[in-house]
Amino acid sequence: MGNLRLCALIALLSATLGHESKLKYKPSHKPVRLFTEEELRKYDGSEEGQPIYMAVKGVVFDVTKGKEFYGKDAPYNALVGKDSTRAVAKMSLEPSDLTSDTTGLTEEQLESLDSVFEGTYKTKYPIVGYTASRILREDGTPNQDFQPEHQPHLPPRDEF
Secondary structure (H helix, E strand, O other): OHHHHHHHHHHHHHHHHHHHHHHHHOOOOOOOOEEOHHHHHOOOOOOOOOOOEEEEOOEEEEOHHHHHHHOOOOOOHHHOOOEOHHHHHHOOOOHHHOOOOOOOOOHHHHHHHHHHHHHHHHHHOOEEEEEHHHHEOOOOOEOOOOOOOOOOOOOOOOOO
C-alpha cells in the first residue's frame, strides 16, 4: 500500500513539475517577422506552391487563399510581393501607385484605405509579419510605438 502511494505521489509530482516547466518557458507572445522589400518580392505568386504575400499599411498578409485574385496572371497580381498601400487606398493598379507612400492621398482615400484594411484584409487574411517601415524608424532604430495588429478570429501563424 505504501509503494502504491509513493508511486502515485511521484506520478503526480512529475506531471505537476512537467506542466510548470512548460508554462515557465513558454513565450508570452509570438515573435514578429520583419520583411524587407527584397524578401517580400519572393512571395509575388509567380512560383507554384509558394505562399502569396502582400502588405497594406506595413502589415504583411498571406493572401494565398485568394489565389484566383492574387496569383500569377490573376487580376490583382500587381498588388502582391510588395507594400501596396497607396494602390489599395486609390483602388488603382497603376504601377506608380504600387507603393507604401501615402503622401498626397485625400481624406476620402485614407478612409477607404482604413475601411479595406480593417474590413477586408484583417478579416480575411492571416498576418504573417510586418515591413521594415512599420517596425523601424527611418534611421533604422526600432519604433517603440509599434503594436502588432490583433486578429482574434484567425489562428496565429508562425512562419519561422
